[in-house]
Every structure is written in C-alpha cells, then in structure tokens.
Amino acid sequence: MSSLLLPNEYVTSIYHIDLQRLWDDGMRALVTDLDNTLVAWGVPDAPKRLVSWLRHAKSLGFAVCLLSNNHELRVATFARPLGIPAIANARKPRHSAYDKALAMVGSDVHSTVMIGDQLFTDILGGNRMGMYTVLVVPVPGREHGGTRLIRFVERRVLKGRQPLTQDPYFPE
Numbered sequence: 001m002s003s004l005l006l007p008n009e010y011v012t013s014i015y016h017i018d019l020q021r022l023w024d025d026g027m028r029a030l031v032t033d034l035d036n037t038l039v040a041w042g043v044p045d046a047p048k049r050l051v052s053w054l055r056h057a058k059s060l061g062f063a064v065c066l067l068s069n070n071h072e073l074r075v076a077t078f079a080r081p082l083g084i085p086a087i088a089n090a091r092k093p094r095h096s097a098y099d100k101a102l103a104m105v106g107s108d109v110h111s112t113v114m115i116g117d118q119l120f121t122d123i124l125g126g127n128r129m130g131m132y133t134v135l136v137v138p139v140p141g142r143e144h145g146g147t148r149l150i151r152f153v154e155r156r157v158l159k160g161r162q163p164l165t166q167d168p169y170f171p172e
C-alpha cells in the first residue's frame with residue numbers, strides 16, 4: 001500500500017496536536033477538514049473548546065482555513081461565526097482544492113499542515129501536495145452513509161497503527 005496514504009502524525013484529536021512544536025518546525029498554516037475532524041458530521045456549531053483551540057492556533061501565528069468536501073451551506077454556516085475562511089465542495093484529494101486552500105492561507109506546501117480524519121481524501125491529497133499531514137481519530141457521532149466502508153478500508157491501511165494517546169496539548 002502506498003505510503004502516500006499514511007500521515008506524518010496520527011493523533012487522538014485536534015487537541016492532541018502539538019501546535020507549538022509545528023510552529024517551531026516552521027509550519028505557518030493549518031488547513032483542516034471539517035466533518036469528523038473538528039466536530040461530528042453535520043454538527044452546525046463549534047463547541048467552546050474548538051473556538052478556544054482556533055483562537056490559540058491563531059495566537060501562535062497560524063493562518064487557518066477549512067477545506068471540506070461537504071456543500072457550501074454546511075461549510076459556510078459553520079465557518080462564518082468562527083471568522084475563518086473556508087472552501088466547500090473541495091473534491092479532495094484533488095490538487096486544485098489544496099491549491100485554493102494554500103492561496104487562502106498565503107502559505108506554501110512546505111509550511112502548511114493538512115489535518116483530517118480520512119486517509120483517501122484529506123491525507124492522500126495532502127501527501128501528494130507535499131504538505132505535512134496529521135490524521136485524527138474521527139470525532140464520534142453521525143457519519144455520512146458512505147463512510148462506513150471507507151473506515152473498514154482505512155483500518156486495513158493503518159494495519160493496527162494506533163494514535164498517540166498522550167494527554168491533550170489543549171486540555172478541556
């Protein structure tokens with residue numbers, strides 16, 4: 001199986017990402033998936049912890065943008081109150097989606113982190129671009145119907161790899 005499917009890091013949640021270390025390593029932008037990465041699929045609002053996490057990321061200096069394959073209304077409704085730019089209907093893993101996101105955050109592939117919960121969209125696309133990729137365990141809750149089969153295949157690709165289970169860098 002291609003290593004293009006494997007992330008640079010695999011963590012329990014976005015709150016387990018060591019943002020300070022990424023910044024120190026020269027990362028300057030975070031491009032993140034929405035559904036099952038930031039919140040469960042279809043959840044309309046950001047919980048307080050997520051709002052604080054985004055504020056923290058920005059305070060470190062990161063430019064942040066959402067890159068989602070979901071439709072415009074869902075993505076815009078979520079992103080607007082947070083004040084972060086977002087791309088809907090992204091059709092990840094297509095290159096064009098990532099190019100748009102990079103333009104939006106004003107960064108290049110070498111200093112941009114792609115965060116997502118799916119190997120065949122978020123991670124594959126990010127790796128092909130040459131971005132630093134972080135896989136998160138899907139936020140539990142509802143998932144899109146077609147996702148169940150994908151999860152089965154993803155587990156095969158991950159071959160028993162487990163996410164880092166340290167305490168979150170960004171506690172509750």
Ligand SMILES: [Mg+2]
Nearest residue numbers: 033035036117
């Ligand atoms: Mg997702």
